[in-house]
Amino acid sequence: MTASRTPPLPAGAPERAPFTAVLRAEWIKFRTVRGWVTAPITAAxxxxxxTFLVADGTHTESCSGAGTCKAGHAHVPTGPDGRAVADSYYTVGGRLTGDGTVTTRITSLTGVTSTVPAGVAPSQAQRTRPGLPAWAKAGILLRPSTRQGSAYAAVMATGGHGDRFQYDYGNDGAGRRGPASPGSPRWLRLTRTGDTVTGYDSADGTTWTLIGTAxxxxxxxxxxxGLFVTSPVSFRTSADGSRTLATAAFxxxxIDDHTTVDGHATSGAWQGRSIGAGQQDFYPTLRTGGFHRAGGSFVISGSGDIAPAVVQGLLGTGTASSSLPFGLTVALIVLIVVATVFITAEYRRGLIRVTFAAVPGRRRVLAAKAVVVGAVAFVIAxxxxxxxxxxGEHVLRANGAYVFPAGALTVLRVIAGTAALAAVTAVGVLAVGTIARKSAAAVAGGIVVFVLPSIVGxxxxxxxxxxxYRLTPAAGFSVLQVLPRSAQVDYPYTFANGYYPLTPWAGLGVLTAWAALAFGIAAVLLYRRDA
Known part of the structure; x- marks a missing residue:
């Protein structure tokens, strides 16, 4: 058997250098040009x-990040997990000591919507018509105290989502479907055993079905x-939201209190109170509720919501990344210039022929340049x-703006996502420079393709x-998303309200697809065209 041998290279042909050597050569090129080194630092x-200028331009007299608010302005409570929550409702109840069970029947749940004609101040004119939001809630609530943002568990009938068992703002379980009405009343039961709270519903008050446990x-x-009623802002009739008020008949x-004998926790001792009322227009927008008692029956009205707070709002609020997009856009423009001239400068000076003569395999050169410029953009961003x-957060709070809390992992994702956005953009623009070969055309093309859609948006x-923000490279800005979406809140999750249509990594995927397309075209043209 004859061993195979690699045929000798033609005279004068260079050996195929390992990719690490090509990568090192491109890095040396980059760092030896002073302008290419200083420009990314300037971008940062x-x-x-x-970012400072945008944050400093946000002024409000609502709340500080520490939660202190001036009189008449909104306060955003913080839930058990540290996230901002909506926690406003009307309740009739009292203290319950030890283990116990509260049972009630809801015979009706109705509502009204108050709209304001265009151009008229809310305090001057309102029109009221029947209307019940799907997430209007009425039922039984148990919590350590009535302090806004405290833990809770509740079983309830809703305006359009049937019976539910919810706790701690983000947890939700479904029970019987359909609305509460005189022909189809809803029996609800909430049982406390130690730290465990369980919710049930029933069609007849005899046979009970477990909905959930907290x-x-x-x-x-x-x-x-106690009993409670709340009704959130409705966006069906107004883009800005209409105030609503729900009314339930119980x-x-x-009350079955297993640890008391004197019966102090009875409905006779219960009192009505409004939780979260008297605030200005913020989510949830409120109207004052109340109650009426006739014998053992209660008619309770309330407005607000018990749910995650999902609105960036109109009162000068922000998030961990809300001041970043404009500064990031400016930085991307600088990085686009660097990425394009990293390839076009060699074409302009005729050095690209020397590079290709020294390194067989043009696409390896392009790949090495992409790694270098992508890594620089990633680190800088x-x-x-x-x-x-x-x-940005510090300046917003100093100006009195409320900054929605974000966990450490969310902030880390924003930082890593921003770096990935810059790196992918730099690689895409390098490809545009390879296609165009001319610096001016490449810079203009890179800005039009990778930056202009986000500016227009x-x-x-x-x-x-x-x-x-779904189809263009602007989708990459989804990595800045901080505000949570919630299935428990009917709200227009639009860009104007601080939301992006795609999830962070899906948006980055769209940007990556555009960069990959440009890079693929560049690789094909680089292989086929003369240097």
């Missing part, structure tokens, strides 16, 4: 400067328990975002903006 500084760690011996309300996020509105 510009990102910080414009474990409220650290629940005190004496808790607050009867057959009984990560550093800029890591500094810009806390800077930031100043536009409507469905067209949503599709820009």
């Amino acid at each position: 500084l510009l990102c910080l400067v414009f 474990h409220l760690t650290g629940l005190p011996v004496t808790v607050y328990a 009867d057959h309300t009984t 990560a550093a800029a975002a890591a500094a810009a996020v806390p800077l 930031s100043i536009g509105s409507g469905d067209a903006v949503e599709w820009l």
